[in-house]
Amino acid sequence: MDFSDLQDRLLFAVPKKGRLHEQCVALLNGGDIQFHRRNRLDIALSTNLPIALVFLPAADIAKFVGEGNVDLGITGQDMVAENGANVEEILKLGFGKCSLCVQTPTSTSYKSSKDLVGKRIVTSFESVVGRYFGALEAGMDETQASAALWDHTATIPLPKQTTINYVSGSVEAACALGLADAIVDLVESGETMRAAKLHPITTVLTTEAVLICNPAKHNTNPLIEMIKRRIEGVIAAQRYVLCNYNIPREKLKEAVAITPGKKAPTVSPLEDNDWVAVSSMVNKKEVADIMDKLEKVGAIDVLVFAIQNCRVGN
Ligand SMILES: Nc1ncnc2c1ncn2[C@@H]1O[C@H](COP(=O)(O)OP(=O)(O)OP(=O)(O)O)[C@@H](O)[C@H]1O
Numbered sequence: 001m002d003f004s005d006l007q008d009r010l011l012f013a014v015p016k017k018g019r020l021h022e023q024c025v026a027l028l029n030g031g032d033i034q035f036h037r038r039n040r041l042d043i044a045l046s047t048n049l050p051i052a053l054v055f056l057p058a059a060d061i062a063k064f065v066g067e068g069n070v071d072l073g074i075t076g077q078d079m080v081a082e083n084g085a086n087v088e089e090i091l092k093l094g095f096g097k098c099s100l101c102v103q104t105p106t107s108t109s110y111k112s113s114k115d116l117v118g119k120r121i122v123t124s125f126e127s128v129v130g131r132y133f134g135a136l137e138a139g140m141d142e143t144q145a146s147a148a149l150w151d152h153t154a155t156i157p158l159p160k161q162t163t164i165n166y167v168s169g170s171v172e173a174a175c176a177l178g179l180a181d182a183i184v185d186l187v188e189s190g191e192t193m194r195a196a197k198l199h200p201i202t203t204v205l206t207t208e209a210v211l212i213c214n215p216a217k218h219n220t221n222p223l224i225e226m227i228k229r230r231i232e233g234v235i236a237a238q239r240y241v242l243c244n245y246n247i248p249r250e251k252l253k254e255a256v257a258i259t260p261g262k263k264a265p266t267v268s269p270l271e272d273n274d275w276v277a278v279s280s281m282v283n284k285k286e287v288a289d290i291m292d293k294l295e296k297v298g299a300i301d302v303l304v305f306a307i308q309n310c311r312v313g314n
């Protein structure tokens, strides 16, 4: 493969490994973006669309999209902040959710991030943490310092009193090894933090996986909007199920209040005039509760179907 193979193709970067990789591949499959990735090759040409998939470390994707080397990508919002990348977030994907937290040993009594000004911090998020402590040193409170991370126009001085040291992984080990007074790293379940005898002091930012594009490219290539709609459909299909049931006409209002649907449920007449059939999308997580409620108001033949794929209104 060489440069000419990529011409006239939309370049779409996805994490090559790690936490976001599998779910990204599931989105590509669900959206019928077909590709064959040859062993050890990080670029795969789509076999059914004018797209080239570029498999990159999640940490680099925001930078490549921001600088226009690739058109579209999936990465974490934390990576967008860390790279200070000028990208357009076009869709939140609902996975890779976690928080970037300031953490200290449980044996210490620091109460807030302000207490850590002048101390030694170890992190993989050198830029975000530098700006965060720079903002604290400049007199901002923690909420203002977090907000300033997303403000491209804010000029934040580098921290002068606080020492920020970079490590590429296993950040939680730094305090026990005597390298740091506090660390800043991602927390999801909290298991890693607790195992290292750390506790959270402040949340610097919350993050999830997002579809991002280069701002100059969004309106120039209709494929970007098409991919966004396809991925939205896959996510909605994962999130919702279709619930069908029969209900006495006189109870319809109560039942519809339980299953209002995305826009409105479909109500169809039955041969028996006293009854109607209802079909409605419901949130998968709430389905058992909804079925209990439907039964209580007199619904019968309640059936729940998985949705293979869908397109829903916004
Ligand atoms: N524990 C977690 N729970 C949810 N999302 C996470 C978690 N850890 C990381 N992420 C998200 O996934 C992104 C990529 O993290 P990942 O750990 O896959 O990258 P990495 O650390 O560079 O790779 P690896 O850990 O394989 O070396 C992060 O930027 C963040 O948005």
Ligand SMILES: O=P(O)(O)OC[C@H]1O[C@H](OP(=O)(O)OP(=O)(O)O)[C@H](O)[C@@H]1O
Binding pocket: 019, 169, 170, 171, 172, 185, 186, 187, 188, 189, 190, 191, 192, 193
């Ligand atoms: O709150 P938890 O559910 O325990 O998840 C948080 C951990 O997950 C990530 O690490 P990862 O597993 O990617 O390892 P790494 O440090 O080598 O990147 C992150 O850096 C935390 O260490």
Ligand SMILES: [Mg+2]
Binding pocket: 018
């Ligand atoms: Mg990791």
